[in-house]
Amino acid sequence: MTASPAQSIEKPAQDAGQRRTVVEAKKLSLTFQTADSPVYALSEIDLQVEHGEFVSFIGPSGCGKTTLLRAIADLEQPTAGSIEINGVSAHQARLDRSYGYVFQAPALYPWRNIERNVTLPLEIMGMPREEREERARKYLELVDLAGFAKKFPWQLSGGMQQRASIARALCFDPEILLMDEPFGALDEIVRDHLNEQLLKLWDKTRKTVVFVTHSIPEAVFLSTKIVVMSPRPGRIIDVIETNFPRDRTLDIRETADFLEIAHRVREGLRAGHSYDD
């Protein structure tokens, strides 16, 4: 284990209580140069994500929530401002493999079976074979796919594929999990189930999660902090902290607290829209 690039899944308990900034964006702006006119995707974003938080970006399409996530992942280059991950640049953080990214689509490689898809990052990082296989076993069990290691992605349902892609993002034990509408293409029943599973994973692994969604119930249910964004130019209009217990279940969606926060998110989104007109 000592030679591996990452440690075991269970973090030491003292980590949880400690406040430590993992993501810090200051005056972050990002402009896409298109043929006719520049598109202001992000404008003067200030954001802090603490260790162990579950942060959701919510907003209508075109509000830059995905762009912000991609800027954190160093998949987009900001045009102004700064962004730091654990005190280093996003670029360095990517080279340090400090985050696992879950895309909108599972992006599993069809020529690899599920096990070898999950071990792909470990192969890139040069982990020995036996350890890779052990990790794959462990994380496939974690996402309830233990019996499907030898199946090919196209033999699995969409929800199972997305779970495999989450296992792939977790298996090299990155500190941060970046998720870009991972359940957007799934039906609501599967989505609820995966949301619950994701919360359990988050609770168990003590990871920092940054999650992009356009579903209000999803954002409220999952998050410790909800970042409400509005489009043209993409900016943050509200940051809402929630205090639900870490081991919450879907039942909390019926509580008054939940509905109140959902209401505040909806108000925020509406305000963002009226500004646009």
Place this chain on the structure above:
Amino acid sequence: MIARLDKWCVAAAVLGLTALLFPPVAGGRWTDGPEFLGAAVLLVALSGFFAWKGVTAFWHSATLVLLVIAATAISLGFIHAIGDGMTTGSGFWLFNLALWAVAWRGIDGIAAFRSTNPRWQRLANLFVPAAFGLWMIYLWEIAVVGFGVPQVLLPAPGMIGDRFMGSLDILWEDFQQTFMKAVLAGYIMGCGSGFLVAILVDRVPFLQRGLLPLGNLVSALPIVGVAPIMVMWFGFDWQSKAAVVVIMTFFPMLVNTVTGLTASGVLERELLRSYAASYWQTLFKLRLPAAMPFIFNALKINSTLALIGAIVAEFFGTPIVGMGFRISTEVGRMNVDMVWAEIVVAALAGSAFYGVVSLGERAITFWHPSFRERR
């Protein structure tokens, strides 16, 4: 009642009965050849029976196919036994029309065969194209022999077969010279260099502007112009033919690989970027596997191009062995059956080569949507 009769079998029975009214040999009688008469009577009887009974079960179709096999054998014996100066009569051709109807119905029945045992199913699937091919050869044989087509224009398949079996040693030498040496060497070098240059073009983008047009130019060169030059450069033996094959196979491989390397999706590439993967890791873990369907396309195109290239190149100077050499000399000596025997060798070798490449494709790109259903 009439609507329930099997149409093809009715046609066969009617045609067969009509055939019996006309002489099978011009100026002859059916009774002159008892075997052929027997075949015709059996044909009429069986097709009449199945017209009434209907072709529903597998054994019905199988019986019809067996009837066709027996009848074609007798018909072939009959037509080859006709002496010189005599020609076939309309009875013979009507008989074959009836046979055609029966064959159609029988093969139709076997094509509809469905079995849960995959081995039987595969056998039935293989039978249909094979039967079709054999039937075409039979028609070719009776047409050439029956109408007395000069063998310089078109030899009968039987004659080509005799020549093929009688010249196995020469054909084998030619095959070794042309296929085992020129084609395989040229194919491996042409495809290999096309592939490597594609990687180079991908790694060094400015080469894309320089090398791709150049490769395009080379592939546009006419083979009849290039082949003599290659003979002057590399000598008479197989090396010059391999050089022609290299020129023909290089460009399809280059273009297909370059295109294939761009075939991976954006998400798949960003995934590797998020792992901070190197260029070579991205190439081997993602871009080459994603390019495989394109690369196999090039390998398949090239498998037939290579054979054509090598055979044509041998028209421009070669030692006295090789498939192209044999074709060009034997056609000059009017030995058209030998030319056809070489064509058979080329067809068999080309199909086998293509088949082997296809098998490799299926094994490696099994994940591609076009192959998934078959797993």
